[in-house]
Amino acid sequence: MKPIQVGLLGIGTVGSGTFKVLQRNQEEIKRRAGRGIEITMVADLDTARAKAVVGDGVKVVDDARAVIANPDIDIVIELIGGYGIAKQLVLEAIAAGKHVVTANKALLAVHGTEIFAAAHAKGVMVAFEAAVAGGIPIIKALREGLTANSIQWIAGIINGTTNFILSEMRDKGLDFDTVLKEAQRLGYAEADPTFDIEGVDAAHKVTIMSAIAFGIPVQFDRAHVEGITKLAAQDIKYAEQLGYRIKLLGVTKRKANGIELRVHPSLVPSKRLLANVEGAMNAVVVNGDAVGTTLYYGKGAGSEPTASAVIADLVDIARLHTADAAHRVPHLAFHPDAMSDLKVLPMSEVVTSYYLRMRVADEAGVLAKVTGLLASAGISIDAVLQREADEVGGEGSTQTDLIILTHDTREGTLDEVLAQVQALPTVLAPIVRIRKEELS
Amino acid sequence: MKPIQVGLLGIGTVGSGTFKVLQRNQEEIKRRAGRGIEITMVADLDTARAKAVVGDGVKVVDDARAVIANPDIDIVIELIGGYGIAKQLVLEAIAAGKHVVTANKALLAVHGTEIFAAAHAKGVMVAFEAAVAGGIPIIKALREGLTANSIQWIAGIINGTTNFILSEMRDKGLDFDTVLKEAQRLGYAEADPTFDIEGVDAAHKVTIMSAIAFGIPVQFDRAHVEGITKLAAQDIKYAEQLGYRIKLLGVTKRKANGIELRVHPSLVPSKRLLANVEGAMNAVVVNGDAVGTTLYYGKGAGSEPTASAVIADLVDIARLHTADAAHRVPHLAFHPDAMSDLKVLPMSEVVTSYYLRMRVADEAGVLAKVTGLLASAGISIDAVLQREADEVGGEGSTQTDLIILTHDTREGTLDEVLAQVQALPTVLAPIVRIRKEELS
Numbered sequence: 001m002k003p004i005q006v007g008l009l010g011i012g013t014v015g016s017g018t019f020k021v022l023q024r025n026q027e028e029i030k031r032r033a034g035r036g037i038e039i040t041m042v043a044d045l046d047t048a049r050a051k052a053v054v055g056d057g058v059k060v061v062d063d064a065r066a067v068i069a070n071p072d073i074d075i076v077i078e079l080i081g082g083y084g085i086a087k088q089l090v091l092e093a094i095a096a097g098k099h100v101v102t103a104n105k106a107l108l109a110v111h112g113t114e115i116f117a118a119a120h121a122k123g124v125m126v127a128f129e130a131a132v133a134g135g136i137p138i139i140k141a142l143r144e145g146l147t148a149n150s151i152q153w154i155a156g157i158i159n160g161t162t163n164f165i166l167s168e169m170r171d172k173g174l175d176f177d178t179v180l181k182e183a184q185r186l187g188y189a190e191a192d193p194t195f196d197i198e199g200v201d202a203a204h205k206v207t208i209m210s211a212i213a214f215g216i217p218v219q220f221d222r223a224h225v226e227g228i229t230k231l232a233a234q235d236i237k238y239a240e241q242l243g244y245r246i247k248l249l250g251v252t253k254r255k256a257n258g259i260e261l262r263v264h265p266s267l268v269p270s271k272r273l274l275a276n277v278e279g280a281m282n283a284v285v286v287n288g289d290a291v292g293t294t295l296y297y298g299k300g301a302g303s304e305p306t307a308s309a310v311i312a313d314l315v316d317i318a319r320l321h322t323a324d325a326a327h328r329v330p331h332l333a334f335h336p337d338a339m340s341d342l343k344v345l346p347m348s349e350v351v352t353s354y355y356l357r358m359r360v361a362d363e364a365g366v367l368a369k370v371t372g373l374l375a376s377a378g379i380s381i382d383a384v385l386q387r388e389a390d391e392v393g394g395e396g397s398t399q400t401d402l403i404i405l406t407h408d409t410r411e412g413t414l415d416e417v418l419a420q421v422q423a424l425p426t427v428l429a430p431i432v433r434i435r436k437e438e439l440s
Numbered sequence: 441m442k443p444i445q446v447g448l449l450g451i452g453t454v455g456s457g458t459f460k461v462l463q464r465n466q467e468e469i470k471r472r473a474g475r476g477i478e479i480t481m482v483a484d485l486d487t488a489r490a491k492a493v494v495g496d497g498v499k500v501v502d503d504a505r506a507v508i509a510n511p512d513i514d515i516v517i518e519l520i521g522g523y524g525i526a527k528q529l530v531l532e533a534i535a536a537g538k539h540v541v542t543a544n545k546a547l548l549a550v551h552g553t554e555i556f557a558a559a560h561a562k563g564v565m566v567a568f569e570a571a572v573a574g575g576i577p578i579i580k581a582l583r584e585g586l587t588a589n590s591i592q593w594i595a596g597i598i599n600g601t602t603n604f605i606l607s608e609m610r611d612k613g614l615d616f617d618t619v620l621k622e623a624q625r626l627g628y629a630e631a632d633p634t635f636d637i638e639g640v641d642a643a644h645k646v647t648i649m650s651a652i653a654f655g656i657p658v659q660f661d662r663a664h665v666e667g668i669t670k671l672a673a674q675d676i677k678y679a680e681q682l683g684y685r686i687k688l689l690g691v692t693k694r695k696a697n698g699i700e701l702r703v704h705p706s707l708v709p710s711k712r713l714l715a716n717v718e719g720a721m722n723a724v725v726v727n728g729d730a731v732g733t734t735l736y737y738g739k740g741a742g743s744e745p746t747a748s749a750v751i752a753d754l755v756d757i758a759r760l761h762t763a764d765a766a767h768r769v770p771h772l773a774f775h776p777d778a779m780s781d782l783k784v785l786p787m788s789e790v791v792t793s794y795y796l797r798m799r800v801a802d803e804a805g806v807l808a809k810v811t812g813l814l815a816s817a818g819i820s821i822d823a824v825l826q827r828e829a830d831e832v833g834g835e836g837s838t839q840t841d842l843i844i845l846t847h848d849t850r851e852g853t854l855d856e857v858l859a860q861v862q863a864l865p866t867v868l869a870p871i872v873r874i875r876k877e878e879l880s
Contacts, residue, residue, distance in 0.1 A: 021730045025590050031778035032587045135731035137585025145577025147472045148751030150465050273713055290461045291575035291748035294738035308731035311588030323763035338471035
């Protein structure tokens, strides 16, 4: 059988890795796929760089549309990134009847509905294992491996840059700015790290996982997105003393009244495997009603780990494109005419537990006053950590840190009571509030 | 589209779970599969028990062949177990043109070649996600998620009973026999626990994973199988002091000269996630040349976790059976005409590192003598732990435990040198030897 011919749009880090791994393992991949898979045409604005990677045997052009127009090309890999020209080219490739493989989480989290509808109408596959958690086959696990389950929740470390920064902050007791600079020097963070450190990248990924888990459309605009830039070293230390580590989590949960969809720093019990995922590694925990808790761990970024996912998608297409389109694995796990209308909940409706740090005057009755307000709102307390008074204020008064872990509560309820607590004259600085996920 | 009709052979723990989960999640499963999936006929010798589970709407018979002969049945689930009648029935179901789903690791590890050949010839699918690591979709990850990779090695905790026993031995400092009794009382170990504690169950599972990872036929008879019954509490304690935990691992590795395939207790560095998999949980680490190290964690047994895998297979078949048979995902990941002829290596050719415990006379020169013998065989030493002398032998002499961690060495070489060490008059008891996997 003649090889599947693949056209590659954009040959940067992941594209180069894809080309190299396909070459290196071509025999083995062919034995698995049943036929050869070859990149025969590459489009990149930097044709010199592209030629340096692929050599003379592959046609290199600077016009992506020439790849899409090539009738010999069966599959187009989009590795350009972003929502702009990438979206246009993916839609054009679909219209031309090409299967598409993409690692573009931003594109799918924002425009997935339009893209998958176009692919469905045309009867082609759009595969995107590389869009979430790099080389970890988490899309396949969610979409095919756990189909028996009513999935209850997902919580993942899905951004390596921020996990590297948080690991370093904890290990070395350094603050965020210092570690960010180190991460940039080592290549773990980009020159403009905004998408990573502000949680946007993780939110793209959890948006995609949420859609696949719960059968809802991708709704990036409804995700709550909060990064790690405001995280203080002392909160990492206090969390540790209470038996927790702080991780940037993408969380999505099925509740009776809707879907939670959120990215923010979270306390995670130190004994959980997820809390022990260090450095730039990724891991996703998935809880289903039948299977219970499962975890998937690996490299979430990098040239060859991401290429591993891109190529797995190529093999999937090579193996399965002969299935009639009505029967194939649906793009978002559920058939498009059987999506759920569960709404994404606003943050005020989210129910979780919290770590609260308050700078308070070291006076009798402060703890009673604070816990009294929480109790009056029905918020019960899991643990309290009161530090020794450590600072002399004006007129000989002393101050201290009061740390409280709450049990589950509605975030809207907490917001209201924290406004009251903040207004107490004995609360001397803005209250720090970090969500906590027990993952049990 | 009319529902897929499924016949179930054997409705014990996993069969009941499969029926219940299919009923409970039928709407959601249908939305994923594109059509309903219904168990419409059950065969079990205990028809009363079967009827108690499935109620009046499902036909219950005591003759499995009546299910296979039913022309309305599309898929047969085999949950009888063992190599006997189960093998015959699976072959008959295939001959009748039914797709088969089975959780029977013993059957596939021993007779997989014959069964897959029959299925291939007939153009039907034999799916077996539930055969390895229960609810963890590890077969799918290996066969489809990591197809880009030249897989280098797999190491897994794939037997919950033994992991529960080892976790308890470590936590409570108890010996094997005591913990086994507790595990039997709690239902974590069967009345006859031989298959679990002697490593046979784990060997069935790693045999299947090895075939899928490396494209070799299943060869259970070539696997090295060693259980945990001889493990002493003191070795768990010494390992801990050296920064390791002892786990029963299924290990399979690709080497230049062949494939390693073995089950035995292993030291694992405490800092690895795999070392922190506790109780009856399972986890499998897979290393591929492109993706690096990935890990898959979850419940490896139990009614609904195993049902989760059985039903995922049903959904896979519902989704993909329309693909032409030549293109479907091959049973063992590689197309049957493209298998590797790599041989399974004898244990003497295995290369790994070792924990050695020797009871030695507390005399000057013993350590020098032992390490000298190891050095002369080219075996280098990673760490030594010498205990204080703790026992008075005859005539006022004292004894001590000498623990040595070696670097990688050929097992055959170690066997030879250990025979020399054992013959030393200052080595007072049989040397304990446990393999060590760094998993790096």
